Amino acid sequence: MSRPDELAANLATVRGRIAAACADAGRPVDDVRLVVVTKFFPASDVRLLADLGVTDVGENRHQEAEAKAAECADLGLTWHFIGGLQSNKAAAVASYADVVESVDRAKLVAGLDRGAAQRSQEIDVLLQVSLDPPGADGRSGAAPEELGDLADAVGGADHLRLRGLMAVAPLGEDPATAFARLAGIRRELVTDHPEATWLSAGMSGDLEAAVHAGATHVRIGSAVLGSRPRFK
Numbered sequence: 001m002s003r004p005d006e007l008a009a010n011l012a013t014v015r016g017r018i019a020a021a022c023a024d025a026g027r028p029v030d031d032v033r034l035v036v037v038t039k040f041f042p043a044s045d046v047r048l049l050a051d052l053g054v055t056d057v058g059e060n061r062h063q064e065a066e067a068k069a070a071e072c073a074d075l076g077l078t079w080h081f082i083g084g085l086q087s088n089k090a091a092a093v094a095s096y097a098d099v100v101e102s103v104d105r106a107k108l109v110a111g112l113d114r115g116a117a118q119r120s121q122e123i124d125v126l127l128q129v130s131l132d133p134p135g136a137d138g139r140s141g142a143a144p145e146e147l148g149d150l151a152d153a154v155g156g157a158d159h160l161r162l163r164g165l166m167a168v169a170p171l172g173e174d175p176a177t178a179f180a181r182l183a184g185i186r187r188e189l190v191t192d193h194p195e196a197t198w199l200s201a202g203m204s205g206d207l208e209a210a211v212h213a214g215a216t217h218v219r220i221g222s223a224v225l226g227s228r229p230r231f232k
């Protein structure tokens with residue numbers, strides 16, 4: 001099968017899964033935005049995806065994301081940064097990302113705001129919350145009890161728009177249980193920050209559970225692009 005045919009078939013399957021999950025959950029299908037995670041795959045794939053109607057792409061490594069966004073600047077895509085962020089790279093990420101989903105500490109805010117100001121564009125920000133047990137190894141994301149202060153920090157930045165939350169279901173836990181917890185965390189955040197309505201949750205293996213728990217964005221990599229190459 002040619003690469004365009006393969007991507008078209010995979011996309012149709014994923015869009016069908018999202019539609020079925022929305023129907024099951026009694027939600028309109030346009031409630032859920034598909035972000036295709038293109039990390040490790042070439043800009044040529046991003047171009048094919050844009051031809052197939054994909055509007056949002058996600059990347060998790062700064063250098064790769066920066067290069068691909070530049071190569072695909074003519075496509076008018078919305079670029080989501082979904083990876084771990086170093087504070088010394090925050091301004092650079094804000095120079096091409098339209099949505100930064102992985103803000104997990106207040107230290108990132110000044111750099112992101114500066115990068116957004118230089119670009120004269122407001123950037124959408126999601127707070128990444130950890131669903132892991134406290135003290136778990138390799139935990140990424142803020143603890144739920146840190147979100148209030150973090151939301152205030154983002155909300156106070158001139159060029160950042162607080163939009164909501166992002167989370168990854170922990171390994172070894174039923175994603176439905178983890179995402180139910182996430183839905184509760186979201187309800188609490190929205191009480192003080194009614195603008196923070198986006199919920200980015202769900203990957204190739206667990207998008208149905210995420211849609212059931214209220215996800216507005218799903219981040220899908222391998223189900224669209226195939227398994228990731230080990231080396232670029």
Ligand SMILES: *Cc1c(COP(=O)(O)O)cnc(C)c1O
Pocket residue numbers: 037039060082083168202203204205219220221222223
């Ligand atoms: C890679 C990645 C995804 C996509 O994962 P798949 O299982 O390939 O769909 C989603 N979210 C984050 C944060 C990622 O790093």
